[in-house]
Amino acid sequence: xxxxxHNGKLDKSAERGLVISIPRLFxxxxxxxxxxxxxxRVLTSHELASRIGRGMSPTQIRKDLSYLGSFGRRGHGxxxxxxxxxxxxxxxxxxxxxxAIVGFGNLGHALATFLEFREEKFHIAAIFEEDPxxxxxxxxxxxxxxTNDLEIVLPGLSCAIAIIAVPASAAQAVAERLVSSxxxxxxxxxxTNLALAPEVAVRTIDLASELSILTxxxx
Amino acid sequence: xxxxxHNGKLDKSAERGLVISIPRLFxxxxxxxxxxxxxxRVLTSHELASRIGRGMSPTQIRKDLSYLGSFGRRGHGxxxxxxxxxxxxxxxxxxxxxxAIVGFGNLGHALATFLEFREEKFHIAAIFEEDPxxxxxxxxxxxxxxTNDLEIVLPGLSCAIAIIAVPASAAQAVAERLVSSxxxxxxxxxxTNLALAPEVAVRTIDLASELSILTxxxx
DNA sequence: AAATGTGAAGAGGTTCACAGCG
DNA sequence: CGCTGTGAACCTCTTCACATTT
Numbered sequence: 001x002x003x004x005x006h007n008g009k010l011d012k013s014a015e016r017g018l019v020i021s022i023p024r025l026f027x028x029x030x031x032x033x034x035x036x037x038x039x040x041r042v043l044t045s046h047e048l049a050s051r052i053g054r055g056m057s058p059t060q061i062r063k064d065l066s067y068l069g070s071f072g073r074r075g076h077g078x079x080x081x082x083x084x085x086x087x088x089x090x091x092x093x094x095x096x097x098x099x100a101i102v103g104f105g106n107l108g109h110a111l112a113t114f115l116e117f118r119e120e121k122f123h124i125a126a127i128f129e130e131d132p133x134x135x136x137x138x139x140x141x142x143x144x145x146x147t148n149d150l151e152i153v154l155p156g157l158s159c160a161i162a163i164i165a166v167p168a169s170a171a172q173a174v175a176e177r178l179v180s181s182x183x184x185x186x187x188x189x190x191x192t193n194l195a196l197a198p199e200v201a202v203r204t205i206d207l208a209s210e211l212s213i214l215t216x217x218x219x
Numbered sequence: 220x221x222x223x224x225h226n227g228k229l230d231k232s233a234e235r236g237l238v239i240s241i242p243r244l245f246x247x248x249x250x251x252x253x254x255x256x257x258x259x260r261v262l263t264s265h266e267l268a269s270r271i272g273r274g275m276s277p278t279q280i281r282k283d284l285s286y287l288g289s290f291g292r293r294g295h296g297x298x299x300x301x302x303x304x305x306x307x308x309x310x311x312x313x314x315x316x317x318x319a320i321v322g323f324g325n326l327g328h329a330l331a332t333f334l335e336f337r338e339e340k341f342h343i344a345a346i347f348e349e350d351p352x353x354x355x356x357x358x359x360x361x362x363x364x365x366t367n368d369l370e371i372v373l374p375g376l377s378c379a380i381a382i383i384a385v386p387a388s389a390a391q392a393v394a395e396r397l398v399s400s401x402x403x404x405x406x407x408x409x410x411t412n413l414a415l416a417p418e419v420a421v422r423t424i425d426l427a428s429e430l431s432i433l434t435x436x437x438x
Numbered sequence: 439a440a441a442t443g444t445g446a447a448g449a450g451g452t453t454c455a456c457a458g459c460g
Numbered sequence: 461c462g463c464t465g466t467g468a469a470c471c472t473c474t475t476c477a478c479a480t481t482t
Contacts, residue, residue, distance in 0.1 A: 215310060
């Protein structure tokens with residue numbers, strides 16, 4: 001979180017008590033879609049909680065949803081269509097997104113395949129690689145470009161999101177070039193912390209970190 | 220405010236205030252190793268914070284480290300060798316780990332490659348697949364087994380950690396079979412919540428969830 | 439009666455301020 | 461002096477209890 005430099009006490013510009021967890025809203029969204037597919041038309045916070053499983057409590061769900069407005073029917077539950085639409089809007093999942101991938105080795109290729117065929121809302125619209133044997137070839141209709149040409153190729157493709165799947169040593173430079181080519185959000189698989197302007201959304205998935213959480217439990 | 224005015228139920232006060240974040244300890248560990256490689260022998264909380272970058276504060280670092288005991292030298296800093304050793308012990312990174320992978324499609328293959336060649340402490344020791352054209356072949360010395368034979372093959376290989384890279388519909392069943400074959404921790408890439416005994420550590424990496432965090436920022 | 443919606447209490451985690459010690 | 465170590469203040473998020481509405 002970006003924290004203010006103030007050390008005083010008046011810095012509480014709080015205003016909105018927007019205490020909400022986006023990953024949790026995403027779980028709700030998926031749970032609702034599953035329920036819709038199962039034929040439900042209405043859903044209570046209890047039903048959603050047990051569908052999601054894990055430590056989700058009905059109270060938590062209601063609290064979260066209350067921040068989006070009150071559109072449940074007391075004594076009844078939530079209208080599933082209304083709810084899923086609301087969640088999709090908040091999450092930005094009410095439209096499609098074009099994604100650029102930089103680094104088309106094993107991991108980049110796997111991620112592209114996963115997204116293109118399992119996620120309707122996300123489309124691979126640009127691929128960049130350094131390996132000369134891949135440059136110029138196409139993958140499911142997308143031409144693989146030279147990473148060096150990123151500034152030339154990318155700006156025309158309106159990709160707001162990029163995935164970085166290059167070695168850690170190259171990640172920071174790639175990230176900066178992506179941002180100056182119009183990318184506003186980055187999903188980073190390189191095990192390094194990207195230092196970028198604060199308005200750029202960055203999410204780093206660090207395999208070693210995830211594994212160390214597991215080894216900690218086992219130790 | 221006075222002490223704990225308890226009007227609630229059980230009082231689970233006192234005890235240890237073990238308020239510690241494992242992902243953060245992992246960042247410290249990596250930061251320390253980088254500093255060691257750079258030739259440092261001693262490190263202050265300030266130096267570590269600026270090395271990690273982002274919103275890490277020296278105070279947070281000192282607070283976290285204080286839970287591991289006090290082994291810094293006041294007015295001086297932390298002995299890097301001592302610190303990295305301590306962190307490794309807590310994180311369970313002071314030994315090697317054998318990992319089983321279930322699902323050797325694009326993603327499983329990419330993860331295996333990433334781990335085997337980029338992470339010293341983690342070794343792929345078992346691979347399971349359903350695709351008949353892969354069963355019986357080997358990957359860097361590891362024979363790919365039929366997922367159906369998991370209960371026969373896995374128990375002898377002492378893999379405490381498993382990675383699930385199968386479709387969501389198969390993940391829960393695979394997870395249960397892994398646990399009954401001796402696995403104690405699971406890194407799950409299937410977009411589904413695994414319901415397992417609470418003593419099994421589970422970490423789910425959900426690509427769609429990560430992307431939705433980004434789309435939320437952009438929306 | 440059944441479920442939502444929400445102020446208030448409670449936990450949990452972070453930051454402050456400074457004591458403690460090389 | 462500089463930097464660690466830490467109780468206390470503080471802030472954020474979760475849970476409780478119950479008023480509210482269909």
